[in-house]
Every structure is written in C-alpha cells, then in structure tokens.
Amino acid sequence: MKTLNILSGGAAQGLVRSLAPAFKAETGLGIAGDFGAVGAMADRLRAGVPTDVVILTSALIATLADEGLAVRSSIADLGRVETALAVRAGDPAAQAEDAASLRTALLAADAIFVPDTEASTAGIHVAKVLAQLGITDVVADRLKIFPNGATAMRHLAESRDRRPIGCTQSTEIISTPGVKLSGTLPPGCGLATMYTAAVATQASAAPQAQRLIGLLTSTDASELRSQAGFVSGPMS
Template sequence: MSTLNILSGGAAQGLVGSVATALRTQTGFEIGGEFGAVGAMADKLRKGAPTDMVILTAAIVAQLAEEKLVVPASIRDIGLVETALAVRVGDPKISVTDAAALREAFLGSDAIFVPDTKVSTAGIHVAKVLGQLGLAEKVADRLKIFPNGATAMRHMAESDARHPIGCTQSTEIISTDGVVLSGSLPPGCALATMYTAAVTTQATSAQQAQRLIDLLTAADAQEQRKGAGFVSGPK
C-alpha cells in the first residue's frame, strides 16, 4: 500500500490518527512520516526529507511558504491547541486560576515533564513561563525534558515520582494513556497555538495530501477535532 509522508507537530498526532482509516478507504494511502517538535520537523523538511505535507504552527508554515517549501494555495488552518497541565491517572488534579497558583503547583511537584524547551512550541513556552515566575533556577533539577510532548507524557505516566506534573499541549496529553488533562494555564501564562496544514512543493502525492487536509478541516470533523483537544476549528 502507498504511504503519504507527513512531518507534523506532535499536537496533531491524535487527530491525524483519527482520520487514517477514512484516508485509506478513500485513497488507498497509509499515513507515514514523523511527529515531533515543530522546529525539528521544519528543519527536516528544509534538509530534504521526503515529505508530502506538513502540519505545523501557522507561523512556521507561513515561513515555509516564503521559503517556497509549501504550496501557498494549499494552506489550511486546523485549529487552536492550548498548552496545558497534566497529571497521572489517579493523582489529584491541579487547578490553577492565576500565576501565583501556577508557581505553587510547580514548586509542589518533584518532577516536571516537558517537551524540548528549544524547538517545541510548548517547551519554549514552559521555559518562558518558568522564567516569568522566577522559577527557572529553582526547578531546573526537576525538569524532565524529552524530544516532544507525547514522549514526555509517556514517561510521566510511568514515573515513580511522588508528585509529578506535566506541561505540554493539550492534544498530546489527551492522546496519551496514563495521564489526564488537569487544566489550562492561567491568564498571563496561557498559550493557544494555531496549527496549520500545507502540501509541500516537493510532494509526490499532492492529491492525497490535499485529501488528508480536507478530512482534517471538514465541518463534519468538528467533534473529532474537539475530542482530540483542539479548542476551535478552522477559521
């Protein structure tokens, strides 16, 4: 069976998986490629990795369009994803209503699981928030950093820490067994990121890539997007 190669932020992995059967039925194509930190995925495209389509942040996709690596006419917003808090299944949920409460939540944890703080959307934001809260040095030895949010959440689920907490994009939390979405980040610390899909200029299966984009952004896929953690649909 033919394979559609995509490079995608980890935030979209659950949603893409939910339409894989429909794509296979309609086109005969399986979904292949890689899900990871958006910066790393964009760099793979720039270095020539065989790619039919990308799902990355709107800002990165716009940049790739300027670099003539994606087809401008194919660009479609999928929806917004919040950076949020996670706890293990069975642990008390953490609710934070302001920056002070978030600071206490981080201080009260003995392990903080996050994605790459240099190339992932959520990881970069977590690093910014920890600095904003004056915690960068205080919790440095508690940070458990992984290549992407999904990997960070899998490790948190298996952690033997007493009070671990995770902070990554809500979609990655929802799609990982053993962890649960605990709540959004409070005002002043929150982040909602628009994820956008596009067909690459090097695509060998452009028609099938466009079909996948149609499935991801269809009006009747609204409940699938919501269930996967997207807080709003395409514009």
C-alpha cells in the first residue's frame, strides 16, 4: 500500500494538501482520493469506494457513524468554514455588508460561479440565499454551476466575463490561484459549517488514517488551518 484513500468535502482540500508532505515523511504514504460536494462524497462511501478517511460536515459524519460507515470514536472537528464571495484576483472587491448590498452585488454580476446547488454545502446555501433575496429567477441564466467549489473557482479565475463573481466556501477560494476572497456573506445570509474527520469503518490502513486526522487537528497545525480558512472555536 502506497497511498491513504480519502473522501472529503472540497473545503478541506487545501489543508490536506498542505499537510501531505509531513504525513508522507512520517508514514511513507501519499494521499489519494476525491474532494468534492459533501453529498456526493458520502454517496461514494456508501457505494463502497475504498476509503480510509472521510472529511465532511459534522452532521453528515454523524449520519455516517449511525450508518456504521464511520468509526465514531475517531471523529474529530477540524474547524468551521464560512461561505464567502470571490472575485478574480485583479478585480475590485465585491461589497456585501448587508443583505441589500449582497443583492446589489449579485445583480451587478454577469456571471455567478457556484458549486453544485443540490449536493454541496455552499451550493445549497447559495440557492437558499438567492431565494431569500428574491432574485432566483433574475439570475438563473447567469449561474455557472460546477460539481464543487474548487472547480467553480478555477473557472472564475479563467472567466472572460465582464463582471463575474463567485460564491463558495472560503477555504476553496483561498486555495485557488487567480481568485481572491471578497468577504464572507453578511449577517442574515451567512453560513458557517463545521467540518469533521473520521476513520472509515472499512479502512485498510486505520492506524495511518487516525494519524492523518491527528495531524489535521493538531495544535501544531493551527496556523495552517487558519491560513486555509478554518475558524476555531465552538459554533455560534
């Protein structure tokens, strides 16, 4: 065995990649697997895809533990991730201090890059916010929907639209070259999601899986978590 298999929400991709060299130096294992919409990743685990570590929302990890697919005693929180706005690196920041200014910013965009609005945490929330702001139908033809936030942000970075904007989890924005974080969603429209790791019940390398979780959640990695966009502390 040369790799540890992981299924993870896209929110954790940057953090996992930043710790991969240290993990390989200690265990000799690389990290392989998929990062994407949390619902899709959970379904892949349920379908029997070989998996050692799962990193998803805390609610979904709890459900997988109830289903016998995640080891309950291994569960550990990485931190909260906020849903945020993104613009191309050279564009002016989008201002959204309140719901009204968020509505204005979204209506001013000629393309809105978002993750899966049915299977991803941020995408589902974006759909709710658009409905809350009463602009779902108005912006429907401007939505550029991708399987996950990281892919959406890569396409935003390459966009040739006049005034594009993106909305996904802050970690996916921070880890994508060519885009920049333009602030979290304003009060009343925001979402902070706790991400949690666990060893898969059918893990073929459970000790190494537990070690990766230890590295991801360690005090030594607190600065890396912060840089990646994770916020520590209890849910508000």
